[in-house]
Amino acid sequence: MSEDYSLRSVQVTLPPLARFTQFLQARGKRVTEQRRLIVEMIYSHHAHFDADELMGHLQDLIARRKISRPTVYRTLSEVVEAGLLRKMTLGRRRVYEHDYGYPRHDHLHCEMCNKLIEFHSEDLERIRDAVAREHEFQIIGHRMFISGICADCRKLDERKR
Amino acid sequence: MSEDYSLRSVQVTLPPLARFTQFLQARGKRVTEQRRLIVEMIYSHHAHFDADELMGHLQDLIARRKISRPTVYRTLSEVVEAGLLRKMTLGRRRVYEHDYGYPRHDHLHCEMCNKLIEFHSEDLERIRDAVAREHEFQIIGHRMFISGICADCRKLDERKR
DNA sequence: CTACTTGCAAATCATTTGCAGATGA
DNA sequence: TCATCTGCAAATGATTTGCAAGTAG
Numbered sequence: 001m002s003e004d005y006s007l008r009s010v011q012v013t014l015p016p017l018a019r020f021t022q023f024l025q026a027r028g029k030r031v032t033e034q035r036r037l038i039v040e041m042i043y044s045h046h047a048h049f050d051a052d053e054l055m056g057h058l059q060d061l062i063a064r065r066k067i068s069r070p071t072v073y074r075t076l077s078e079v080v081e082a083g084l085l086r087k088m089t090l091g092r093r094r095v096y097e098h099d100y101g102y103p104r105h106d107h108l109h110c111e112m113c114n115k116l117i118e119f120h121s122e123d124l125e126r127i128r129d130a131v132a133r134e135h136e137f138q139i140i141g142h143r144m145f146i147s148g149i150c151a152d153c154r155k156l157d158e159r160k161r
Numbered sequence: 162m163s164e165d166y167s168l169r170s171v172q173v174t175l176p177p178l179a180r181f182t183q184f185l186q187a188r189g190k191r192v193t194e195q196r197r198l199i200v201e202m203i204y205s206h207h208a209h210f211d212a213d214e215l216m217g218h219l220q221d222l223i224a225r226r227k228i229s230r231p232t233v234y235r236t237l238s239e240v241v242e243a244g245l246l247r248k249m250t251l252g253r254r255r256v257y258e259h260d261y262g263y264p265r266h267d268h269l270h271c272e273m274c275n276k277l278i279e280f281h282s283e284d285l286e287r288i289r290d291a292v293a294r295e296h297e298f299q300i301i302g303h304r305m306f307i308s309g310i311c312a313d314c315r316k317l318d319e320r321k322r
Numbered sequence: 323c324t325a326c327t328t329g330c331a332a333a334t335c336a337t338t339t340g341c342a343g344a345t346g347a
Numbered sequence: 348t349c350a351t352c353t354g355c356a357a358a359t360g361a362t363t364t365g366c367a368a369g370t371a372g
Binding site (some may be wrong): 030 | 362363366370371372
């Protein structure tokens with residue numbers, strides 16, 4: 001039984017690559033050099049990024065023909081499917097963020113500098129649950145964006161005047 | 162002063178096409194046959210729609226060469242810019258909804274039938290304001306989606322079993 | 323071995339653009 | 348009049364796919 005606990009704790013703290021390996025193996029997929037390199041790159045920075053920025057970070061490997069663009073896209077989808085990454089759309093940009101070993105949160109999106117500020121609110125979740133209950137709606141998840149101008153940009157703006 | 166009030170009230174109750182005409186004229190743009198036809202079609206249904214569905218509704222006019230696809234896209238952007246339409250992304254679908262003479266709301270999105278259910282919550286707005294205040298963030302707007310399974314689909318699902 | 327993967331080149335596909343002719347103010 | 352629009356055809360550009368060769372298990 002203490003075994004159960006340690007297993008559980010191992011699972012939660014499993015590094016992303018190991019977690020992804022689990023996912024692949026569970027589906028009879030293979031752990032290839034490319035998939036390893038891509039996932040390592042994704043988790044070497046903690047930031048929001050789009051496919052093209054990731055390509056940028058992988059440019060050496062892409063130039064050396066170790067990885068191709070289609071493989072990056074294919075892997076990105078798998079990593080999302082594995083639940084390690086969350087995909088969202090900001091305007092016309094498709095952005096990814098870490099979604100593993102990372103607390104649930106929503107975003108403030110600055111329309112001036114494009115920065116994303118994360119926040120978490122239990123109250124928000126309570127309201128979400130209440131609304132869903134009213135509509136007999138079964139929640140899978142939610143997504144909330146507050147758009148506006150961040151403190152930094154406001155200060156910059158004030159200085160200009 | 163009572164003048165102010167009546168002006169304000171006229172403005173709010175202006176039909177969409179008239180409001181769009183205002184917008185165009187204020188920018189030295191022209192009120193063309195195509196723009197009129199497209200805006201009329203958009204406001205003849207109250208529903209969420211994507212560019213392709215709108216093309217469908219306009220297919221007669223498109224077939225008769227009265228309107229072209231590029232013009233539909235161009236006009237759609239202008240109508241969004243005019244604040245009459247709101248654009249959002251659902252998965253890979255770009256969806257528009259009326260945003261004029263229509264109350265602010267958020268959405269429950271059914272992942273089974275793809276239906277959008279609208280709701281409004283003052284509590285949600287209060288929380289949004291509180292979060293923004295904490296971060297000294299100036300709000301322009303927000304967007305919230307709750308995804309899951311709607312009541313109808315749940316019932317269908319239960320019957321199947 | 324052999325089924326799963328990859329890189330390549332080509333296809334997609336919704337949306338956008340350049341341009342010459344048409345048209346609203 | 349003449350600047351703004353439009354339709355057309357073509358361009359875009361991110362993402363996806365078909366396929367033959369490569370490789371993990």
